[in-house]
Amino acid sequence: MSLNRNLVVGLAGFSLVLATCGGDEPATDAAQPSPVSSDAAGDDAAADTAAGIVGLSTISAIEAAAITDAPPADLVVLDVRTPEEFAEGHLEGAVLVDFYDADFADQLAALDPDVPYLLYCRSGNRSGETLGVMEQLGFTSVADVDGGIIAWADAGLSITGG
Numbered sequence: 001m002s003l004n005r006n007l008v009v010g011l012a013g014f015s016l017v018l019a020t021c022g023g024d025e026p027a028t029d030a031a032q033p034s035p036v037s038s039d040a041a042g043d044d045a046a047a048d049t050a051a052g053i054v055g056l057s058t059i060s061a062i063e064a065a066a067i068t069d070a071p072p073a074d075l076v077v078l079d080v081r082t083p084e085e086f087a088e089g090h091l092e093g094a095v096l097v098d099f100y101d102a103d104f105a106d107q108l109a110a111l112d113p114d115v116p117y118l119l120y121c122r123s124g125n126r127s128g129e130t131l132g133v134m135e136q137l138g139f140t141s142v143a144d145v146d147g148g149i150i151a152w153a154d155a156g157l158s159i160t161g162g
Contacts, residue, residue: 053116053141056131061151067118067143074115080130081121089162091120091152099126105133113139120145
């Protein structure tokens with residue numbers, strides 16, 4: 001009986017450790033390398049990211065700029081802000097799909113899930129949610145710009161329109 005009690009206490013403790021260490025980060029596929037912030041790895045991370053978008057990830061504005069400077073074939077730059085925000089300025093060549101449209105998920109589902117996407121919004125909140133929707137829809141190559149167009153502008157990168 002003592003062995004069973006110790007096993008139950010041990011499993012409960014292990015479960016508690018897992019619950020407290022899990023945080024809010026989504027699970028990632030262990031076979032895929034985690035994206036490295038260019039702040040930590042310098043220009044090498046941006047160069048690696050520019051080689052192509054693999055999996056679903058969140059990347060810095062500098063890494064995103066490296067992608068747009070040497071885009072993979074069929075890259076779609078996807079802006080999920082409102083038309084008014086888009087008119088104020090957007091990334092060159094961006095396609096607008098308004099996050100607040102009633103049929104937003106249907107519009108995403110109509111896109112080709114097999115081409116690479118560079119995804120952004122104003123600050124990263126809407127695009128972060130969109131990344132999850134795209135994952136559920138079976139998209140395989142999506143990079144979300146951490147901090148959105150605000151981070152892009154703060155990095156001194158070019159914005160079209162406005």
